[in-house]
Amino acid sequence: MRDSIHKYFQVGTIQWMSYPRMDGLESLKKICADDYFDAIEVNVNKLGAYREEAKALLEQSHLKVCYGAQPSLLGPKLNPNDLDEEGRQKAEDTLKNCLDDAEYFGAKGIAFLSGKWQEETKEEAYRQLLKTTVNVCRYAASKGMMVELEVFDYDVDKASLIGPAPLAARFAADVRTLCPNFGLLVDLSHFPICHEKSADVIRTCRPYITHLHFGNAVADKDAEGYGDLHQRLGYPNSANDIPELLDYLKVLKEEGFFRADEPLVLSMEVSPTASESEEIILANTKRCLNRAWALLED
Structure with a gap:
């Protein structure tokens, strides 16, 4: 593409993924000072000890701030589709608290994920998730904020209810009626472990997609790093590299997601392994995105 990617997307990164080991305030400063990024995704778990300083840095940065509530559910193992009403309510209350934190940091909404499920109670879990989501959306609406559900794998790692693209689209349609x-x-790194391709997910969920991630995963259960571990693009025996990222961008272009007037956030969800450098893996991801964009035809 001759045009800059920044014309069509707000390129972002996820703070706690890019810098899992670095101090929260120090990593925030690095991202805020990096003009490659138009957006940042944060969570109070990384910034809670530095709330005022973090808020000031974000205000200075001109970055679009997004808030990821996923760690707030995954850490304490809260399930928004819990069949136990007390457990479901705890997840709902946590998500409402996340909206308060997001508002404080200047984000206009939150993203979260659904919980684990069993085949025999799938429809009941679906109804519980719908209840949680509608209640959280109504609370968000009172603040003028947005709620986004991230589509995860359903049988590999997170084993979330939502889930394959057709179920995600059905769920989004049900929530949107209210x-x-x-x-x-939607996240490129989840497509292989959902047994789907970019075209499957984007075309199926097209009317409801409001936020984008890209990254990598190992889908071969016999290979090292199997599951949703956010490896760098090109990681050994993994599913995604520049060709898959290019295909993702092609499908997004074909389906009308290149919106210069209202660019979506496109964040890299990539994390270093224990032996890898945070800085080098972030640079790797930028290079891959730059190359895929350069190969994309106008």
């Missing part, structure tokens, strides 16, 4: 401030977040 709450227009709801959307889906």
Whole structure:
């Protein structure tokens, strides 16, 4: 593409993924000072000890701030589709608290994920998730904020209810009938472990997609690093590299997601392994995105 990627997307990164080991305030400063990024995704777990300083840095940066509530559910193992009503309510209350934190840091919404499920109670879990999501969306609407559900794998790692693309689209349609401030977040790194391709997910979920991630995963259960571990693009025996990222961008272009007037956030969800450098893996991801963009035809 001759045009800059920044014309069509707000390129972002996920703070706790890019810098899992670095101090929260120090890593925030690095991202805020890096003009490659138009957006940042944060969570209070990384910034809670530095709330005022972090808020000031974000205000200075001119970055679009997004808030990821996923760690707030995954850490304490909260399930928004819990069949136990007390457990479901805890997840709902946590997500509402995340909206308060997001508002403090200047984000206009939150992203979250669904919980684990069992085949025999799938429809009941679906109804529980719908209840949680609608309640959280209504609370968000009172603040003028958005709620996004990230589509995860359903049988590999996170084993979330939502889930394959057709179920994600059905769920989004059900929520949207009641709450227009709801959307889906789709992530290239989850497609292989959902047994899907970019075209499957984007075309199926197209009316509801409001946020984008890209990254990598190992889909071969016999290979090292199997599951949703956010490896660098090109990691040994992994599913995604520049060709898959290019295909993702092609499908997004074909499906009308290149929106210069209202660019979506496109964040890299990539994390170093224990032996890898945070800085080098972030640079790797930028190079891959630059190359895929350069190969994309106008």
